[in-house]
Amino acid sequence: MSALEIDNVCKDFGTTRVLEEVSLAIDSGEFLILVGPSGCGKSTLMNAIAGLEPVTSGRILVGGDDITWRTPAERDIAMVFQSYALYPSMTVRGNIAFGLEMRKVPKAEREAAVERVADLLQISHLLDRKPAQLSGGQRQRVAMGRALAREPQIYLFDEPLSNLDAKLRVEMRTEIKKLHQRLGTTIVYVTHDQIEAMTLADSIAVMRDGRILQLGTPDEVYNDPVDKYVAGFMGSPSMNFIDARLDGEPGAYRLHIATEGEAALTLPWPESRETPMLAERVGQTVTLGLRPEHFAEEDTRLGDRAEGTLLSARVSVVEPTGADILLRLPLGATEITARVGPDCRIASGERLGLRVDMRRAALFDADTDARLA
Ligand SMILES: Nc1ncnc2c1ncn2[C@@H]1O[C@H](COP(=O)(O)OP(=O)(O)OP(=O)(O)O)[C@@H](O)[C@H]1O
The missing domain is CATH 2.40.50.140 (Nucleic acid-binding proteins)
Structure with missing residues (x-):
């Protein structure tokens, strides 16, 4: 059974169709990367999976359960956005624990989760700081920590590194790869960065105009593209x-x-x-x-x-x-x-x-x- 299944999903905004019969099956522990030009529907698909945007038709299943009409809170999915949206008045500890508190997780369990995640992300020394006292990379770790604390079935990352400078981006990319190797989590990840896509993904879905043109391993989409569009999109400098x-x-x-x-x-x-x-x-x-x-x-x-x-x-x-x-x-x-x-x-x-x-x-x-x- 797939960890996440997108079954024939369509999405219209008014009279404009932005997702056209999207189907995907993601195995447990798989790292799937969505790439495509601006406006092709990547974020819309992520929002549909998270439950932030209702689909027009089709189904979304997590672990075989149809969650299409569940609220975001009822889905066992955590999302990390490019804008980290940390609560400025809360400490790092408070930010990481917030999702657990909302879910009424007991205090001792919350504290243990914060310690575990802080240790994993090497931010234990920052737990009592406020977001304003952190660097961009540290804030990014806290945002990831908030998602990791919940131990959901699926993680969604929407361009999580795009606000970081080039050097930090490369460091965080390696961190994310290590985390994935260590935790074996199921991840759907959107990026504009070719190297991020090639280095992190188990599989890459190349989207255009609301459709998936090719789904394959990084090696397949790079070396065996289905058409000229995919061939030209993957790789920098271009083919x-x-x-x-x-x-x-x-x-x-x-x-x-x-x-x-x-x-x-x-x-x-x-x-x-x-x-x-x-x-x-x-x-x-x-x-x-x-x-x-x-x-x-x-x-x-x-x-x-x-x-x-x-x-x-x-x-x-x-x-x-x-x-x-x-x-x-x-x-x-x-x-x-x-x-x-x-x-x-x-x-x-x-x-x-x-x-x-x-x-x-x-x-x-x-x-x-x-x-x-
Ligand atoms: N709330 C909305 N109402 C109407 N149209 C929308 C809405 N949100 C997105 N769209 C449109 O849907 C299409 C897909 O947008 P989406 O944000 O999913 O693209 P994207 O691939 O994530 O782009 P980018 O890489 O620039 O973030 C775009 O044409 C966009 O203008």
Whole structure:
């Protein structure tokens, strides 16, 4: 039985539909992350699960029980928002215990829960302070502590780290991962942060316009996206999309990319990645998807394998990030981003040979954005 099941949920605000037949099943202990562009319905779905917003149709089940029409207080669910909403006049202790007090948990039990949670989050020394006397990260821990004290069946986190600075965000991300590993809690988590999604999730649901486009492991949504939208949404910098003409036949398909002022580039499509759909597209324009890391400086990471096809272009921008270097260079009608190692010595305006790892490329229908191979 699933810990949480969203069954065909629709939500309208007036005449506008913002959730369209959303279905999801989350196992006990699973960490599910919802991602999608602003306005796609992530918070609405979270509010529906928490009971803060009634659904228009469909059902929500926790541990097999239909809770669709229960009030928030009657649901065994705790929510942590991006704005921590701590009570300013209460101490940290009071804030953490508040939910338990509302549920009429006896004092001794409350105190034990506060101690346990404070110890877990390493905020025991802050219990007598007021929220105004805390840093952003400490406040965030208190907000999490308030949720953890209740030991609910499900935790909902709606962009809990988005108000923290970059360094603290990374620290808290690790903290949350450790907590999840230690407690085995069931979590639904909304984020805009790609790295948060990839590093924390057991599974990722990519939403758009109130629908779930793909639900899969981080590896699946990143390396095996269902369509061009998911492929472009996951990953930073984004996947490069390049128009190419497909020709050839099974066992020997090729992609031709017209390049301005230079000889057309021909890339062989690996036989191991062929699908029956390719036969129908011969002679047509398709979209080739290559992530920045699918390129490598000639004769480096990819070695001399046949699939690592060579392209050569003049680099327009060089952006060192510290850990690696992002290069912008023209390919066909577009400018692509390639990620190379930190030791690559190249200046803008210079020509560079790059190998393309076609074994990891994706092909999309140029009109419908559907995945072809
Ligand atoms: N109370 C409301 N009344 C009317 N429309 C609403 C209401 N709340 C949200 N919406 C609309 O529903 C859609 C989904 O909003 P929602 O807040 O769920 O998106 P989101 O994916 O969480 O966005 P963001 O990432 O920007 O927080 C949006 O178009 C929004 O304008």
